[in-house]
Amino acid sequence: MAPLGRAALALTLGLAAYALVAGAYAAWRGRRRLALSARNALVAAFGTTLLASLILLGALLRHDFSFVYVAEHTSRQLGTAYRFSAFWGGQEGSLLLWLLVLTGYAAAAVLLNRRSAPDLVAWVVPVLGGLAAFFAFVLVFVATPFATQQAPPDGAGLNPSLQNPYMLAHPPLLYLGYVGLAVPWAFGMGALLARRADERWIVATRRWTLLAWTALGVGQLLGSHWAYVEVGWGGFFAWDPVENAALMPWLAATAFLHSVMVQEKRGMLKVWNVILVSLAFWLSLFGTFLTRSGVVNSIHSFAQSSIGGWFLGAIAVTAAFSLLLILTRLELLRTETKLESLVSREVTFLYNNLLLVALALTILWGVTSPIVTELLNGVPTNKHQGYYDFFLRIFGLPLLFLMGVAPLLAWRRASWRSVRASFAIPAAVAVAVGLVLVALGEGGSLLGLLAYTLSAFVLASIGYEFVRGTAARRALGEPSWLRAFGSLVARNRRRYGGYVVHAAIVLLALGIAGSGVSGTERGRLLQPGESMRVAGYTLTYLDQTVSQRPNVTELRVNVAVSRGGHRIGTLHPGKNAYLAEQQTSNEMAIRHDVASLGDLAVIADQINQTGSRAVYLKALAKPLINLIWIAGFVFVLGSAITLWPDAREQRRLADRYDEALAPVAS
């Protein structure tokens, strides 16, 4: 079966290359049948990639160790779910997943738009074809999943730290996000190639961008939760290059999502939009490159491989292609509309763009500066946490402010009168919250206080929007508040869905601020029976227990948790020792506290099993941290509301483009 897999990938390469060459020629010369033929080839490329994927999947599920890939990433005792996830567990498989998602998206995008935007699609086909051809090339000639060998009796197995449900969800979601950004980019480039200055490409890809952006966001949150719960150092994000690789495109995509609204409403920022979509996709490609080459020192530290060079080439070509295309079509994108007033929603969106891009670029510099300094000084210099924290605050806090301000301002120009009136209540709430916090003793950290008051401001302004809107619908005659609320959201999905997403971001900010700024950490060496205190909790070391499982020795420290004199529970932090893999993992124990929405996390840093049986415990109190995970759900809800199709809107847009394509009646 492996040769068939190889053949399938080779066919994919051929089809994608044909889609690129024939498609480009057909679009350039305006040849309908050839364009159609190229489109068919691109769609067929999905079929052949799917076949190759099924072959690999079959081999994984069947324990076919004659496949080198299967032997390297699975073993006989590995459960079915993890044999499935081993598909993306290694270099070659994950590249195949990339290609599968890419060709799948490409096929869907060109088929869905074939009647409504044929001239655009004619150019999208070669762009996506070229991208697919690159990945297929790498899979055929550089890193094939179908290498074979004399089948060994058993495989190498999967690292135990990867054997958890997160491994099933986190990578695929990220890929759906990364690859999803290729579609709006291809349409943007297609529009420029077709010399179209209108927003057809944005309308066609609005949902794609939203879906990809949501997937990327949720994927990152899952990764953070994984780090928090499983890796067990009490944190959830370390500005690791691999983590940054997902954050950067997400930030650029956020800017893009907002910026296109300005083009939609005012016809402005066209150049910004093609730059932003190209930046988002380019960062996504760069991120894929980062996680696969040993170019940057990272705690995930993937090994050096020949893939790096090829990816670097693809990144350079993509950047050059996008830049050149934008530069040569600059005249096309010029608009007459100018900014009318500093106090307008357009300006807040412009600042939004600037801040998000600035943040993304500072992270990019943080990630690449070791490479640059190594080239210049011979020694790589890493940026520490402080660098990232500084810029997150200096760009993040104004962004938080903008989230609260923008909905209150009108397009074009907002009069000070209406601005003052709209600001009054949210600002008052924010000040009140700030005062309460200072009174409660939380005024210690100025930054924390600022974050909390700004969050209160944004939440208040969002709440105010919902209340005012519902009241207006009630005034129109809706029978109940509930119905009014429902019809308000249903009729203005993008606006109110967007507000819900903003609320999610605020919750995220609160969770990050609370657990960071208001968190406490204590460490102590304890003899059996001794206690330690942290943030109002008293932890008493009881005893140790050892349990033996087939491949794992679980060593646990039993810790009694009390608060205010009452015993409220027991935690069991410890370590797992894996026999076959010769590794230990840290098992952090977490207790959720509903009142503070926070966690008490206890790590058994050092366990003496003999002699004094003393134990070094690290206890961390993290208030509000669960807001981060709650924010994830709110985020998905908001996104779903925004994505929900609006039939009237669809028809309106369809009419617009049909009219343009139809000949004028005499």
Add this chain to the structure above:
Amino acid sequence: MARKQSPARLVVALSVAAVLVIFLVYTSLASGTPLVQPSQLPKQHGSVSLAGVVLRPHGNARSTQGLRFGLRDFAGKTTVNVVYHGSVPDLFKAGRRVVVDGTLKNGVFVARPDTLVTKCPSKYQPKKG
């Protein structure tokens, strides 16, 4: 109809410049930590991140003596002795590649507490021993 040119663009352009200035000032003041291997240590001054292969670990990172181990170049012979206090990652053992921050003092690398980090086994390559 002629519209009064709004100062908006000027303000925005100034903001961009301000952002750039903040960035440049910050990076020039607080430039990162060099990442070196033991053979490159003599040329460095001040705090560095030292990467290498762990040799002969002994002692307790939570005791006053601390955890002591040798750190050798990835592909070389130069070794330096390290004294470390703080948390030790579970993957730490002889033969592992680690990174730790600190300064060279009197021929011994004194590590900053809680900065010891191991590199996870590579996801994208067959596991080597």
Add this chain to the structure above:
Amino acid sequence: MTAAVVIAAVLAVALVLAVALPFLREPEPADDRLVALDARAQRRLALAEERDRALAALKELELDHRTGKVSDADYRAEVGELRRQAATSLRALGERAEAARDRNGDVPQLRQRDP
């Protein structure tokens, strides 16, 4: 391995067919030109977008006014200009466009629209 060879052969034939299909279906087409937007169509599209923007702005102004974000005074100041812009766009597109929108029941300035 013969199963693999057979699958590969069938696949190859299917792919060639898929790629050649457009040419096989229409060996002598009346018109092989790819639909593209000429300058006039682009202008019409730009006008249509302008029209939609003006109408959407009107709708949004109504919504903002109803929810209290825009005061009565500001509403009165803005609505006239927006209506004028909308009317200009509609006129530029011609009666045909207006008739089409009437059919869909989507003319804000003639009927009160709910927010």
